[in-house]
Amino acid sequence: MAEASEYAEDIEDEEEEESDYAEAEPVLAYSRIKNDVVGIIENDSVSCIKADRKFLIIGTHWGRIHVMDHDGNKILTKEPHELTVNDLTIDFKEEYVASCSDDGKVSVFGLFESEHDQIIEFNRPIKSIELAPNFFQTFSFVTGDTKLVLVERGFMGRRKTTILHQGEGIIRNIKWCNDLIAWSNEKGVKIYCLAESKIISFIAKDHEPSLRDELYRCSLLWQDKDSLIIGWADRFKVCKIIRSKSSALISHIEITSLVKTDFYIVGLAPFKDQNQFLLLCYEKTEDTRPHIRVAQASPDSFIEISFDAITIKEYQNNRPFEYRLDYILNEGSYFILSPKDLIKATPRSFDDHIKWLMERLNFEQALEDIKTSPESPKSKSTKKLLTGAVE
Numbered sequence: 001m002a003e004a005s006e007y008a009e010d011i012e013d014e015e016e017e018e019s020d021y022a023e024a025e026p027v028l029a030y031s032r033i034k035n036d037v038v039g040i041i042e043n044d045s046v047s048c049i050k051a052d053r054k055f056l057i058i059g060t061h062w063g064r065i066h067v068m069d070h071d072g073n074k075i076l077t078k079e080p081h082e083l084t085v086n087d088l089t090i091d092f093k094e095e096y097v098a099s100c101s102d103d104g105k106v107s108v109f110g111l112f113e114s115e116h117d118q119i120i121e122f123n124r125p126i127k128s129i130e131l132a133p134n135f136f137q138t139f140s141f142v143t144g145d146t147k148l149v150l151v152e153r154g155f156m157g158r159r160k161t162t163i164l165h166q167g168e169g170i171i172r173n174i175k176w177c178n179d180l181i182a183w184s185n186e187k188g189v190k191i192y193c194l195a196e197s198k199i200i201s202f203i204a205k206d207h208e209p210s211l212r213d214e215l216y217r218c219s220l221l222w223q224d225k226d227s228l229i230i231g232w233a234d235r236f237k238v239c240k241i242i243r244s245k246s247s248a249l250i251s252h253i254e255i256t257s258l259v260k261t262d263f264y265i266v267g268l269a270p271f272k273d274q275n276q277f278l279l280l281c282y283e284k285t286e287d288t289r290p291h292i293r294v295a296q297a298s299p300d301s302f303i304e305i306s307f308d309a310i311t312i313k314e315y316q317n318n319r320p321f322e323y324r325l326d327y328i329l330n331e332g333s334y335f336i337l338s339p340k341d342l343i344k345a346t347p348r349s350f351d352d353h354i355k356w357l358m359e360r361l362n363f364e365q366a367l368e369d370i371k372t373s374p375e376s377p378k379s380k381s382t383k384k385l386l387t388g389a390v391e
Helices: 036-043 350-359 363-372 380-390
Strands: 028-032 046-051 056-060 065-068 074-078 085-090 096-101 105-110 118-121 128-131 141-144 147-153 159-166 173-177 180-184 188-193 198-204 219-224 227-243 250-270 276-283 290-297 302-309 324-328 333-338 341-347
Touching (some): 028 302, 036 056, 036 341, 046 085, 046 324, 056 085, 065 096, 096 128, 105 141, 128 173, 141 173, 159 188, 173 219, 180 227, 188 227, 198 227, 219 250, 227 276, 250 290, 250 324, 276 324, 290 333
Parallel strands (some): 085 128
Antiparallel strands (some): 028 341, 046 056, 056 065, 085 096, 096 105, 105 118, 128 141, 147 159, 173 180, 180 188, 188 198, 219 227, 276 290, 290 302, 333 341
């Protein structure tokens, strides 16, 4: 296991913990996001996050929504809720943000204009929300509590609501891709096809009933329009949508990968290659720190590529459902959120690699890699280390 030591200067006051694992070079570099985040977590606790190419958006237990840049500098603060913000979503064009809360309200606001801002009262706690991919055209969204409700703009701009499903417990996660809506409830994961106006698949929950949904939140990821990835407690599944050869209609769902893990999955994101995933994990051991695993999925197992322990502030007090993971795929950036911390993970640079070798006195390998690489060290500290080694 590789320790995530790249942000050690931020955590000098935290207890150092030893690892029994053989050290391997990590594939990610970690840094703690500070600036205005510091003041936010001092006075409040963070509950959810959404990242896009321009902004970081976080919701808090006091019902606030903070829009920031990727360095944690606050751009905008909204206070649409009176209780915990349970979920955040942003449309495909990254112009509108929606949130939901235990106060029964759904808030929709524009990042660049306020013409379509609205607060909708549902009069019951709303646990999840997802904007339509083409929200900027349709202004449709779907919410989850004990019901999955589609909200659309009807005739003369009036709001039209349709219950797509109900009666199987609380819906804590929703993901919408093209005309397919996937959600998790207490029975499992369902997929609704808007084009066919029906539920086209049910993937049953098969982990231990003692791993309750309110503690071990289901993670859903549309890898593409025909691939749904599920990470839930200690189960990982890749579900492929099979379409009819004679039409565009969906024939059935095929589970092409099913892995029982020795850890709990609390966050899920795509990684570099098609079958590689980044997993935010909670161990089954007494070690309550969250971990980041990068793994390649096969039909019934993982090939582990990287395993990092993340030293989150006050991690001893956190429960599995309090961690959130979001990402910006084209930048290779990942954001790990807990109530009192926000960590950014990015691919390690060539400088990181050389520095890692030098710190372990592997000068010969560092020099060889510099000779054979088209890159050269850029940071002053790495150049200084290299100069000292050569001398």
